[in-house]
């Protein structure tokens with residue numbers, strides 16, 4: 001569907017979708033199942049791949065439009081908001097920035113129909129220190145052979161598309177740098193990535209409907225046509241590829257901010273509904289101040305995230321500004337944990353129990369200071385850019 005909407009229209013579309021997603025959110029959490037029903041509705045509404053150019057079937061929507069949509073959906077269902085981010089601001093943004101026309105034409109239909117590329121960077125021994133990865137891609141007869149293990153891969157097992165980061169070796173085994181490889185595993189469509197296997201799924205405290213998988217690669221052949229060529233080539237390509245993470249960070253921060261905004265709305269309602277000592281909770285000044293602080297924090301995060309989203313394209317970069325993205329994600333993720341916690345507190349025992357969505361939101365939001373760049377790494381990167389310092393922690397960190 002081509003909606004070619006304005007920011008305001010996108011918000012209205014997202015609110016409409018969110019109203020349908022909210023009553024289903026507990027089900028995905030309880031059953032640890034992927035929200036395919038929501039994905040179909042997102043695809044029908046043109047939200048999957050909304051940022052893709054119109055000649056590839058997308059809406060050509062801006063990052064600003066996307067953060068508006070993500071905020072509204074995150075208020076209702078964190079899981080679904082993550083899918084919107086991954087389908088617009090995750091690995092797909094790297095493929096759209098650096099991919100060949102053929103690569104873009106391969107992945108676009110998948111994303112528009114409901115898939116999203118799983119970004120495969122993290123390994124058991126390479127978390128924040130992503131450049132310590134040991135997965136290799138060794139030159140072999142018109143392509144590369146991938147070998148290694150990735151873990152904590154969001155959407156592993158449900159995504160057909162993957163963007164796998166690996167150390168690139170020539171035929172002799174000499175290292176050329178770190179590269180990105182597009183792996184499409186869709187046997188029904190003739191893309192059978194032999195040697196690729198989903199070998200496990202993490203148990204998570206929140207976002208329980210999203211598989212966080214361990215993936216194994218054993219001599220998986222990636223043809224040259226599926227190698228993502230960043231502008232700097234393999235030698236400095238990791239930095240180019242990681243720039244795509246600035247988009248992901250803006251997306252992740254926006255989800256956290258949206259969850260906080262949603263929790264605040266619930267708290268506001270309850271303050272007016274619930275009476276103690278013969279008065280509505282809303283009349284107690286201590287709670288009024290909590291609400292005011294929540295609003296101020298959410299609003300500050302929203303502005304930082306919108307600023308970061310708007311910076312995309314400045315200086316010719318296809319990604320948001322690295323400093324704005326790090327600052328916004330850092331602030332939004334820590335803010336959201338506090339705001340959701342305070343909202344839960346306002347509900348008393350009812351917030352701790354399962355009748356309200358607060359306990360789920362609290363578990364969901366906890367991950368945003370970890371995944372996609374921990375709060376410590378974001379602080380290090382932010383300080384590094386303020387002080388113009390380049391260290392392994394500022395250059396090679398995830």
Ligand SMILES: Cc1cc2nc3c(=O)[nH]c(=O)nc-3n(C[C@H](O)[C@H](O)[C@H](O)COP(=O)(O)OP(=O)(O)OC[C@H]3O[C@@H](n4cnc5c(N)ncnc54)[C@H](O)[C@@H]3O)c2cc1C
Nearest residue numbers: 119120121122127128152153154367371372374376393398
């Ligand atoms: C829900 C979820 C989804 C994820 N999805 C993906 C995905 O799709 N693809 C993917 O590739 N990865 C994914 N990850 C992995 C994520 O990127 C890593 O968890 C993250 O980079 C941190 O790595 P780690 O967990 O190994 O922690 P570690 O790197 O081992 O860090 C442990 C602690 O030490 C701190 N620390 C580390 N180095 C420093 C330093 N130099 N200075 C100060 N403190 C430091 C960290 O901040 C952290 O608190 C996901 C993780 C989660 C939780």
